[in-house]
Amino acid sequence: MKLPLTLTIDMFERLPVPFGLVRYGVAPDHPKLKQPTLVYDKIARSAGFAFLGNVAVGRDVTLEEVRSTHHAILFACGAELDKRLGLANEDLPGSRTATEFVGWYNGHPEYRDRSFDLSGDVVAIIGQGNVALDVARILAKPVEELRSTDIAAHALDVLAESRIKEIHIIGRRGPAQANFTTKELRELGELKGYSTEINAQDLLLNPASQIELENKTNFSAAGNVEVFRSWTARVPAAGSKRIVFHFLQSPVALHGHERLDHLTLEQTELVGPAFGQTCRGTGLTSILKCNLLFRSIGYRGRPLPGVPFDEAKGVIPNIAGRIGEDRGLYAAGWIKRGPSGIIGTNRADAVATVQSIAADLDSLDPRPKPGASPLRPLLASRGKRIVGYEDWLRIDAVERSRGESKGKPREKLIHINEMLSLLES
Amino acid sequence: MPHIVTDKCQRCRFTDCVTSCPVACFHGDDQMLYIDNAVCVDCGACVQVCPVHAIYEQSDLPQDKLEWLTINAERAPQLPVISDKQVPLPTAESRKRELGY
Numbered sequence: 001m002k003l004p005l006t007l008t009i010d011m012f013e014r015l016p017v018p019f020g021l022v023r024y025g026v027a028p029d030h031p032k033l034k035q036p037t038l039v040y041d042k043i044a045r046s047a048g049f050a051f052l053g054n055v056a057v058g059r060d061v062t063l064e065e066v067r068s069t070h071h072a073i074l075f076a077c078g079a080e081l082d083k084r085l086g087l088a089n090e091d092l093p094g095s096r097t098a099t100e101f102v103g104w105y106n107g108h109p110e111y112r113d114r115s116f117d118l119s120g121d122v123v124a125i126i127g128q129g130n131v132a133l134d135v136a137r138i139l140a141k142p143v144e145e146l147r148s149t150d151i152a153a154h155a156l157d158v159l160a161e162s163r164i165k166e167i168h169i170i171g172r173r174g175p176a177q178a179n180f181t182t183k184e185l186r187e188l189g190e191l192k193g194y195s196t197e198i199n200a201q202d203l204l205l206n207p208a209s210q211i212e213l214e215n216k217t218n219f220s221a222a223g224n225v226e227v228f229r230s231w232t233a234r235v236p237a238a239g240s241k242r243i244v245f246h247f248l249q250s251p252v253a254l255h256g257h258e259r260l261d262h263l264t265l266e267q268t269e270l271v272g273p274a275f276g277q278t279c280r281g282t283g284l285t286s287i288l289k290c291n292l293l294f295r296s297i298g299y300r301g302r303p304l305p306g307v308p309f310d311e312a313k314g315v316i317p318n319i320a321g322r323i324g325e326d327r328g329l330y331a332a333g334w335i336k337r338g339p340s341g342i343i344g345t346n347r348a349d350a351v352a353t354v355q356s357i358a359a360d361l362d363s364l365d366p367r368p369k370p371g372a373s374p375l376r377p378l379l380a381s382r383g384k385r386i387v388g389y390e391d392w393l394r395i396d397a398v399e400r401s402r403g404e405s406k407g408k409p410r411e412k413l414i415h416i417n418e419m420l421s422l423l424e425s
Numbered sequence: 426m427p428h429i430v431t432d433k434c435q436r437c438r439f440t441d442c443v444t445s446c447p448v449a450c451f452h453g454d455d456q457m458l459y460i461d462n463a464v465c466v467d468c469g470a471c472v473q474v475c476p477v478h479a480i481y482e483q484s485d486l487p488q489d490k491l492e493w494l495t496i497n498a499e500r501a502p503q504l505p506v507i508s509d510k511q512v513p514l515p516t517a518e519s520r521k522r523e524l525g526y
Contacts, residue, residue: 035466036447181469183426183482216526219478223485344445344470351444351510 003358008048010070010372014056015109016387016419017395018044020078022343024108027134028149029141031409036343044389050372053387054416060384061375063306069374071364072328072357075307075316076350079299079334083314085126087254090295093117094260098131098296105138105159107152107412118162120291124263126251127296128171128178130342133188135294136167136243140194150403150410165241167194168288172250172268172279175202175228176209181342182223189227194243195236198228202247211274249286250279254293262289299339313338321353327363330356391423398422426482427462428471431493433479434458436520440511442471442480452504461501477524 017023019037026033044051057066066073082099084090096116103111123139125132138146143160171178175198178185189196203225205213213221228245236242246265253264265286268279300314308324310317315338316331323329332353333346341349379386387395395413402411413419430442434457442458443451450464451471460471460480472480481487483494514520 032466033468036468039448182485183467183469216478217476219473342468342470344447344468347447347470348441348444348474 003361005361006048008050008371010050010052011044012055012057012061012066013051013053014059016054016416017392018051018053018389024103024106026343027102027138028106028151029137029146031149033343051387051389051392052372052375053392054420055379055384055386058305060379060382063304065375065378067328069370069372071369072330072360074321074330074332074353074357075304075323075335076331076333077301077304077335079301079314079339081300081302081314082295083298083300085251085254085295085297087251089254089256089260092254092256092260093258094256094291095254095293095295098125098127098135098294099299101135101138101294102131105151105155107150107155107414109414109416112152112154112414116158117292118158118164121164122166122168122288122290122292123164124168124170124251124288124290124293125296126170126293127298128169128173128180129296129298130179130181130184132169132171132294132296133180133184135296136169137188137191139164139167140188140191140241140243142192145192148407150408150412152412152414154414164292167241167243168246168290169243170246170249170251170265170288172248173277174205174209174247174270175225175245176205176213176221177270177277178221178224178247180220180224182220182227185224185227188243189231191243193241195234195240196231196243196245197236198231198245199247200232202245203229203232206270208270208272208274208277212277215274248279250281251293252281252285260291260293262287263293299334301335321356322360327360328365385420385423387419387423395419395422426467426484427494427497428460428465428467428469428480428482429462429486429490429493429497430458430460430480431486431490432457433477433524434475436514436516437477437479438511439476439513439517440507441474441476443507444510445470445474446508449506449508450501451507452501453507454500454504458507459497459501459504462498463502477521477526 022034022036082097100111100114104114125135212218248268249265250268251263252266255262265288267282267284269282270277271280272278303309308317316323316335318331318336321330321336323331330353332350337349399410399412403409438457448464448466450461451458
């Protein structure tokens with residue numbers, strides 16, 4: 001996209017390292033999906049772009065300070081909080097979140113100190129999206145296959161001791177509404193040592209679901225149902241561990257004294273028109289014994305001081321990416337739209353917000369602004385070490401060289417102190 | 426797993442795909458776009474945004490479209506990258522209807 005002006009861009013990132021979910025969300029055994037970093041690298045090296053890592057707007061520098069030095073601010077901080085089930089006992093030991101598990105195995109500094117007890121037989125994962133599949137796959141994959149990835153070393157050690165034999169993936173809607181991408185779903189059916197199971201009854205779709213499936217633009221649903229159907233024809237190998245998909249089931253109670261012991265699941269039914277179906281409880285319940293549960297039912301944004309926030313949706317309220325009435329505040333990505341879509345979806349979303357910015361250029365404050373320059377000594381006086389892109393490249397080089405001796409693409413530095421000490425040496 | 430643009434792109438050329446490609450792997454001539462699979466990271470975003478489902482992952486490619494794997498591989502590297510959305514061909518809407526979308 002060509003703009004009539006040359007822009008200078010300062011990117012503030014709370015962590016010392018860039019790339020967000022591509023580094024900390026994408027699973028370690030999906031290295032190809034981390035390649036967008038090559039595109040980000042080109043952008044980061046372009047003239048007029050500066051990366052300011054280890055700086056949290058709202059904590060280290062105020063929104064007002066950034067507004068006074070820049071003509072416009074775009075929030076692309078994502079949706080990092082997990083959605084809760086809203087049940088009593090949700091914080092019992094054993095009731096965990098996909099968010100923390102993913103952050104932990106991906107070496108995110110803020111999740112390093114979590115611990116997971118994988119000594120029980122049975123794990124339940126609540127959710128019907130790709131993150132639920134990632135959790136299942138990382139739990140199920142033979143550890144030898146993970147050793148050559150960039151998974152955090154502390155996670156490998158724990159996964160190597162896992163005694164899990166059954167993984168239950170539980171969702172309140174049907175197979176035609178599951179939010180998996182077909183490729184990831186198929187992948188789960190190809191795991192060594194595990195059989196994927198689905199109740200053939202769940203594949204008898206109601207009329208509205210059938211209509212949804214027949215819609216030619218509903219590619220994922222058709223692909224997913226085909227994969228599920230193919231699994232009903234398989235005979236599990238003797239001694240297989242199991243991944244069991246449950247549909248039209250919603251957890252309604254968690255039970256346990258000192259830790260999670262079992263769940264009560266309620267059967268649901270879908271009501272409403274095609275593409276507008278919602279779930280309703282039927283009152284029919286069943287029990288699933290398990291000591292470990294991961295909820296993976298979506299994310300919410302974290303409110304930022306001084307910025308409007310929609311509590312109900314967990315996003316910054318906006319119209320076409322514009323926040324509020326004053327020109328100059330914008331949002332892109334999950335903090336704008338909610339936690340939907342995949343990596344590429346955010347590119348189209350960002351383009352749309354930039355189009356709003358481009359249209360507003362004439363209404364922004366016409367006076368020149370200094371950009372990040374005056375903020376640098378200010379942050380230094382507050383004891384903050386700004387991590388620039390060249391600093392990241394040093395961290396990157398160390399991670400890759402540490403990984404090389406272990407046959408990994410990189411061994412991630414986990415603690416922020418470790419990253420900052422490296423830069424001082 | 427290569428992703429492939431098929432003949433369904435011809436007479437449409439919507440270019441919605443390029444807006445969601447995180448690695449700018451689309452190349453184009455006047456008729457249609459092609460994917461450079463050396464660059465594609467299999468994120469699948471383009472498959473879902475094409476109004477006529479012209480893009481397939483190799484394992485989903487219909488039997489009668491297998492030749493498009495080679496065509497994409499040959500033509501993409503020789504053509505310019507298209508990374509901004511362009512105006513579709515004048516026949517796009519009628520072609521879309523013709524394809525059943």
